[in-house]
Amino acid sequence: MSQGQGKQSQPRPLPLAGIRVLDLGQFIAIPFCSLWLAWLGAEVIVIESRRRMTSRTAPPFAEGREKEPNASGYFNQLYSSKKSVTVDMTTAEGRDLVRRLAGVCDVMVDNFSTGVLEKLGLGYEQIAALNPSIIMLSNGAFGRAGAMRNSRGLHSAVNLFSGVAEVTGYADSHPRILGGCIPDPLSGTYSGFAIMAAIYHRQKTGQGQFIDVAMHEAMLSLIPEAVIDLTMNDVEPTRIGNRDRVNAPHGIYQGREDGTWLAVSVNDETEWAAFCNATRHPDWPSDPRFATLDARQKNVDALDLAIGAWVRGQNVSEATDLLQSAGVPSGPVLRLDEMLDHEQLLARDGVVTIDHPVVGPRRQMALPWRMDSLGIEYKSAPLLGEHTHEILTGLLGVTEPDYARLEAGGVLS
């Protein structure tokens, strides 16, 4: 199924039509990167094997289909619109097939531990010798260069190393970890941007290249203020909960119903006056504790208590309407599971339902932008090995007898 197509008109061109990607990704970062590339029209060929299944063994599974390789939601949502080729890279012939595929791809991506690809004979130098114009992007927790290039870490380590944890946490308390496994999709998005910039460059010059993505450097891009204040003014970063370094009030407060929360952010004196007026606190603007921004910052504990007490008596949705009509930025805290039914996302094709031959129709977040002259293509994730024959005999020109021999020898398992 595709999005953004007029019913009568021809399908719109896909931005990455004609781009072929060899995907050796695992976990989230690289599969997330190549997911958007696939939706944008790239042909993404995923190398898997029954010995090295990507995320097909990971939960959540469709109900009653636990451990089935074609029923993992983790896999099916990250591998939408991609092709699956099973090749056992522990065999010499398997490695040779992957090398030959790299020879006919525009882009190759991986997030193995540093050095794994080189040991398999699939490192950049080895591949570029066959295909000099290839764009190869390698994503690692600590990157492919530098003293710690061989260190191991999942997204939680990246969070802790990147500095972001230093500014994430409640006031006067310990560092905390940002939700959503964000280092993975964030570095995956940087990877997608870098690949497209490299494609643009290659179209102009014919030049391919190697791109080194360190997940912790992707995360560091979130905290320029803290980096600059520390290195310029020797000001140590602090954790301040949901408060802001400059503006007040700025917080997330509990609503009347349990588990409901309201975000309120007052950016100037006009908004402060509007907030006080709308919430019927006419004394606050002249209260010496709250009359100016300086005073509100000095008395921020009292300010948050006062606002928290007001919000505690409110329904969050009604309070949002009240404050929005008064001109104060405010809104509910939403849970991701609620967002699959969220009116704003649904109104804008922000959630896509993709039908899958094994698990049926499932919803996931769509590509988060619209394009008026270009298309997007959502297809189901491949079954394990679904495209092995097509790709090897078609793209690589492996003969049927050779294919049968490789299959019988376990190379394609």
Added chain:
Amino acid sequence: MSVTNQPTSQGPLTGVTVVELGDGTSAPYAAKLFGDLGAEVIKVEGPAGDSSRKRGPFPDGRPDPEASGLFMYLNVNKFGVMLDLDTKPGVADMHKLLSRADVFMTNLPVKRLVAVGLDAKTLRAQYPKLVVTTISPFGVDGPWADRLSDELVTFASTGLAYSTPGMPDASEDLVKEPPLHPACFAGETISGLVAAEATMAALLGSGHTGEGCHVELSQQAAMAAMQIRDATSASYTGAPYNRLINPITIGRMPNFYLPCKDGYVTIAAPMENHWERLKDGMGRPAWAESELYSTEQARTANWISLRVRLMEWTMTVTSDEMHAFGETSQLPIFPFYSIRKLAGTQHSKDRGTFADLTIGGKPAKMPAAPFQMRGTPWSIRRPAPRLGEHSAVILKDGIAA
């Protein structure tokens, strides 16, 4: 241009011209990503200047619109033009810039863009080859389109505040630990990055269509789309997200974030072989042989008591010792680093993770390239512009060579 005479100092987007009408972080960051890769970025500011000029951090804390750290970081590698779009000459000059641009990026409110005739529909009609990228909190239509929002309020609407502190951490007290926003422009930065990727896709797509594109980005959707793992759980199990430490949310155990003797560590040992290595590291204590922890399922089901047991051990070990154990046991065990400690590592020096800049005469460091393109390295070609610094030269002569 042949491969042989391609200077490596040129970025991969050399030859692309971007006009940015941005404020704060999202659109300026998207345009910075283009500028850092060699595009010619012309930043248009109104007479009051970009609001991040007022944000700081400033040298020694003294406010100065020409010495805001955030502004200097976000607007490096750009030319600066000052235009008053409330005047006819200002609008005419804007069109002069747009007539030779490949990309226009903005995060100004749609109402403002319509008022000055710079909305996407008008621009697409007037400049058929232009890629027009608009960034807004919730998108240009739908029931929330007109809501007032900012970093905090948008972030709260994406699921990300609710899930922070996040796996392998969690809220320990639902009242004292509300949904959390990090003290940085995380949401604005993420949506700026997604806008840059979307714009890049549209530029490549222009090669197929021969025409421009309106790239219309909702910041809420951008951040929600990032959390693919959490959305999958909701889609496949329908289970509501639980902020409290909860094995359904977290998955296989142990995969924890825990205090240690002098800091904090994350310990991931979710599989059987990991668990055996972790037991070795702890000196194979008797409690670890209990049936309560004998299988992956048991360790997950009994994670609350397991967490306490592990903490009793981690509190006797320093973060450096823990890190060394992680290296020798090949377990993903990793300690918390402050920014100061990160900046001081040999790794940061080897990679050039931080770049030097001067702010109001004072030396500082900023995050350097978020990825490293070996064939077309990142470079700083010029510092962020003073307000209107290049107005005369650019409006008169076009882009400076």
